[in-house]
Amino acid sequence: MAPPPKSDPFLADDSHREVDAGAVFVLESKGEWWHAGFHLTTAIVGPTILTLPYAFRGLGWGLGFFCLTVMGIVTFYAYYLMSKVLDYCEREGRRHIRFRELAADVLGSGWMFYFVIVIQTAINTGVGIGAILLAGECLQIMYSSLSPDGPLKLxxxxxxxxxxxxxxSQFPTFHSLRHINLASLFLSLGYSFVVVGACIHAGLSKNAPPRDYSLESSESARVFSAFTSISIIAAIFGNGILPEIQATLAPPATGKMVKGLLMCYTVILVTFYSTAMSGYWVFGNKSNSNILKSLMPDEEPSLAPTWVLGMGVVFVLLQLFAIGLVYSQVAYEIMEKKSADVQQGMFSRRNLIPRIVLRTLYMIFCGFMAAMLPFFGDINGVVGAIGFIPLDFVLPMLLYNxxxxxxxxxxxYWLNLSIMVVFTxxxxxxxxxxxxxxxxxAKKFKLFSSNVVD
Known part of the structure; x- marks a missing residue:
């Protein structure tokens, strides 16, 4: 049996909070700033960027690039402010490793603790469902290209x-995902370059689809589409788990998260604009919620070499596993806080069996919901609106003030207040x-449909 873990003096002020298994096991603090950069990049730069052309179809060129740029600037600013708040609390002897505890401490409101738990749960579960759904769709795409009339369903x-x-999911700690998330960073660059190259090839080929950049004909429909697109972009930029990512840094964590942010946003700059511009340029208002499906239409030949698109699909599939793992960590931390015994070893039978059972049940639930409700684009919009916007566009400014x-x-003060009002x-x-x-x-599909609804 492994020896009991030592208490980390930087986890919290012992007079305020009891050290628990969720903190010591799942959120163990051993990482360097580049590890935080890997985690943050995986949390933000995922296959959801393939929905950017789809988001642009509700905004058009000008408003689309404006919203993409504003969201990028605001989220970087918000994450920077939150890292400053976390650094300040650490210097004051109150290192917070959970978003919910940070919010409750700074705002002095017990209900805020539960508000953040509910929002984080919605985000983590929504992203977990979306990751499994999109990964299943990737497998379906590869299967359909090899066996068009095959019997397997989504x-x-x-x-x-x-x-x-x-x-x-049995990787025990967030920190243990660092190598997986490094690979995830390179995978995101890989499929972004593949998609951009494929879109340029498709746009210049003789089989290029007709381009139409017009918006909805009805004014009310245009407004609804625009706000849905804004929610999708918010979901793409959001992560909602920055304090938990910063918790993986070896103490003292002061200043390290900013370096991780710079790494992440360098990757964002390279991938987001190129994917949005190339995909929307080719497909316009016919862009699919997964641009790879636009490049591989069901009834027509692929618009780029099949082997190139296949490589992109494989890259996406592999990264989705990393994303699903990252966004599960808060759920696992909550589970282990309640189910594990911090006085026992991380791999003791007392802690290992509940971990296996609870994490398995959580993944089964996410998989079941993904199969039952295949709404990838719509899930992105809802999660962005009710989850990422409050946690990533509103609370950081409030916490800083x-x-x-x-x-x-x-x-x-007025900049932060304005951002809070606008994004609320x-x-x-x-x-x-x-x-x-x-x-x-919901009218377009049946339960356990074999097609993802846009």
């Missing part, structure tokens, strides 16, 4: 992905429009 591929995720108390006459409104409208689209799309 839900069967989702079941295969779920089995793999159950095995991978409450912690550092900038003068009300200062530009920082955008989140409310986005939640309504995304839910509306989800309800409308």
């Amino acid at each position: 839900y069967e591929f989702i079941a295969m992905v779920t089995v793999v995720m159950i095995v991978l 409450m912690t550092f108390k900038p003068p009300k006459s200062s530009p920082t 409104g955008a989140g409310l409208m986005g939640a309504f429009s995304s839910t509306r689209k989800l309800v409308l799309d």
Whole structure:
């Protein structure tokens, strides 16, 4: 049996919080800044960027690039502010390793603790479902290209992905994913370059699809589509787990997260704009929620060499496993906080059996929901509106203002307040429009459908 883990003095002020297994095991603090960069890049730069052309079809060229740029600047600023708040709390002897505890401590409100838990749960579960769904779709794409009339359905591929995720979910700590997330970073660059090259090839070929960049004919439909697209972009930039990522850094963590952010946003700059521009340029308002499907239409020949697209699909599939693991960590931390005994070893029978059972059940639940409700584009919009916008566009500014108390006459105070007001409104409208689209799309499919609804 492994010896009991030593208490980490940087986890928290012992007079305020009891050290628990979720903190000591799942969120163990051993990482360097580049490990945080790997985790953060995996959390943000994922196959959801393949929905950017789809998001642009609800905004058009000008507004699309404007929203993409504003979201990028605001999220970098928000994550920077949150890292400053976390650094400040650490210097004060209160190192926070959970978003919910940070919010409750700074804002002094017990209900905020549960608010963040609910929002994080929605994000983590939504992303987990979306990752499994998209991975199943990747397998279906490869299978269909090899056996167009094959009998296997989407839900069967989702079941295969779920089995793999159950095995991978047994990595015990967030820090233990660092090598997987390094590979994930390179995979994101790989499929981005593949998609951009394929789109350029398709756009210049004699079989290039007709381009139409017009928006919805109805003004109300244009408004709803625009807010749905904004929610999707928010979901793409969001992560909602920055404190948990910073928790993996070896103490003292001060200043390290900013370096990780710079690494992540360098990758964002390379991948987001190129994918959005090339995909929307070729397909316009016919862009699919997965641009790879636009490049590989069901009834027509592929618009780029099949082997190139196949390589892109494989890269996406592999990275989705990493994304599913990253966004499961908060759920696992909550589980182990309640189920594990910190006085026993991480791999003791007392802790190992509950870990295997609970993580397996969690993955089965995500896989079941992915098979039952194949709404990838719509899930992105809803998760972005109700999850990422509050946690990544509103709370960081509020936490900064409450912690550092900038003068009300200062530009920082008013900038933060303006961002909170604007994105609260955008989140409310986005939640309504995304839910509306989800309800409308519910008419297009049956439970356990073999097609992902746009």
